[in-house]
Amino acid sequence: MISALLVMAAIAGILGAILGFAAIKFRVEGNPLVAKIDAVLPQTQCGQCGFPGCKPYATAIAEGVADINMCPPGGEEGIQKLADLLGMEFKPFGGETKPKPKSVAVIDESTCIGCTLCIQACPVDAIVGAAKQLHTIIAAECTGCELCVPPCPVDCILMVPIAENLSNWKWKYPVYALTVSSSGNAAL
Numbered sequence: 001m002i003s004a005l006l007v008m009a010a011i012a013g014i015l016g017a018i019l020g021f022a023a024i025k026f027r028v029e030g031n032p033l034v035a036k037i038d039a040v041l042p043q044t045q046c047g048q049c050g051f052p053g054c055k056p057y058a059t060a061i062a063e064g065v066a067d068i069n070m071c072p073p074g075g076e077e078g079i080q081k082l083a084d085l086l087g088m089e090f091k092p093f094g095g096e097t098k099p100k101p102k103s104v105a106v107i108d109e110s111t112c113i114g115c116t117l118c119i120q121a122c123p124v125d126a127i128v129g130a131a132k133q134l135h136t137i138i139a140a141e142c143t144g145c146e147l148c149v150p151p152c153p154v155d156c157i158l159m160v161p162i163a164e165n166l167s168n169w170k171w172k173y174p175v176y177a178l179t180v181s182s183s184g185n186a187a188l
Contacts, residue, residue: 045123046145117151
């Protein structure tokens with residue numbers, strides 16, 4: 001019995017060493033800049049930037065293929081964060097990309113037929129319902145990506161802007177250019 005345990009322990013040790021060697025030898029190095037850019041993006045996975053999600057958009061930015069000003073859900077605040085991260089100048093929204101107010105989807109319950117096409121399209125599972133039953137949106141989970149609107153055959157989904165109130169209002173800080181003189185003093 002002890003010999004069987006020793007054999008099993010030896011096999012486990014050998015296989016562990018082989019797996020450890022393989023993990024080191026065949027490691028796939030990712031671009032750390034992509035991870036940093038992806039962390040700044042809003043993670044709505046909406047595709048409004050022209051890429052299938054936030055990670056492919058981050059990869060395109062890191063490779064220099066895409067501009068930093070193509071993410072409507074991130075808004076101008078997101079563009080500013082990307083510009084700061086990459087050491088670039090702020091670029092206003094360009095091309096067909098326009099800033100949109102933060103919105104949430106709302107289903108008109110009187111016209112919903114329960115087809116489940118919106119449920120399949122939602123990347124964050126913010127829509128609840130069953131086939132041939134009424135669907136509803138979990139507003140706290142909805143990212144406002146608008147991916148549920150096109151597949152709806154009866155146009156019962158509306159995007160409603162979120163009104164500012166005390167629970168979601170944020171102070172709009174003024175932006176000043178901070179320069180450092182040769183003496184080391186900061187000036188506005």
